Amino acid sequence: MKKAKKEAPEEPSILEHFLVPKHRVLPPEEAQKILEKYRVKPRQLPYILASDPVVKALGAKPGDIIEIIRDSETAGKAVYYRIVVEEE
Known part of the structure; x- marks a missing residue:
């Protein structure tokens, strides 16, 4: 007889934590509008x-x-905007 495996409780998403502000990835069209609105190039945005x-x-x-x-x-x-970058 096989023992039933205990399923580990699912970890809550970090995005749902009360201390984490709302984050979302902008679609390319919306990102372009933001860059034009603030007259910046992507590399001029703060990094994440x-x-x-x-x-x-x-x-x-x-x-x-x-x-x-x-x-x-x-x-x-x-509202803040950040560009995703690789670690150097």
Whole structure:
């Protein structure tokens, strides 16, 4: 008789943790509009490493632009953009 394997409880997604602000990968068209709006090149955006746990959870690749929406006491919501880069 085989013993039933105990299934390990599924780990909650890092994206659902209350301290992690909302992150999303921008589609290429939307990313281009953001770059044009702020008149910047991708390399001028702040970086986020491809090894970052949230980037891994999103499945983002180097070159993708991530939108981060944080709660702000003064502005309500604050939007940030980061470009995914490989570690050097």
